[in-house]
Amino acid sequence: MLAVMVLGLGLGGAPAHANGLDSLEQFMRQAKTGRAQFTQVVTAPAKPGQTARSKTSSGIFEFDRPGRFLFNYQKPFVQALVADGQTLWMYDADLNQVTARKQAQVLGSTPAAILTSTHDLKALQADFVFQAEPDKEGLQWMRATPKAKDGQIQSVLAAFRDTDKGPALAVLEVQDSFGQRSVLTFTAYESNPAFSATNFQFKPPPGADVLRP
Secondary structure (H helix, E strand, C coil): CCCCCCCCCCCCCCCCCCCCHHHHHHHHHHHCCEEEEEEEEECCCCCCCCCCCEEEEEEEEEEEEECCEEEEEEEECCCEEEEEEEEEEEECCCCCEEEEEEHHHCCCCCCHHHHHHCHHHHHHCCCCCEEEEEECCCCEEEEEECCCCCCCCEEEEEEEEEEEEEEEEEEEEECCCCCCEEEEEEEEEEECCCCCCHHHHHHHHCCCECCCC
């Protein structure tokens, strides 16, 4: 269920009629850190003669821009996706296995880059095409499409909810090039919490197999 995707929640004085792109830009500019509970539903494309199957997981997401985040999956299986600014760690407790990759090589054209890598939307326009989408369900939507045609991510939709503290990310929807759809929703957001210096550090558990592809 681990996926290279990052969530973020924004704050701070959005205009009353801001569109989704305005909300994203303000989130990037003002949300230094954040914490939220998340639910992720991953739906694979249906095989001939079968209905599509979905898997649901949940946990806690934290971020500290630029470039540090943690997805702590708690149900149905204990897993973790941790970016410490240099290395992206993926940990599977059942397998007692860790995969470590250089962060710069794997996060370039992903939702992680959009929501945690920088404070400046313009810095991402070399890799993505951004556009506002029509409002629906009381949310402001935007779409990011990677310019690279050979990546795994086909498109990213993000929806923001306007609050008295500014835009908060409500939904993140990722469509990959294999037809798989991942939808993440967020609750219990905390804006700009203080994290310890070790919060985004990861040490492989004793005895774990560590793979460095």
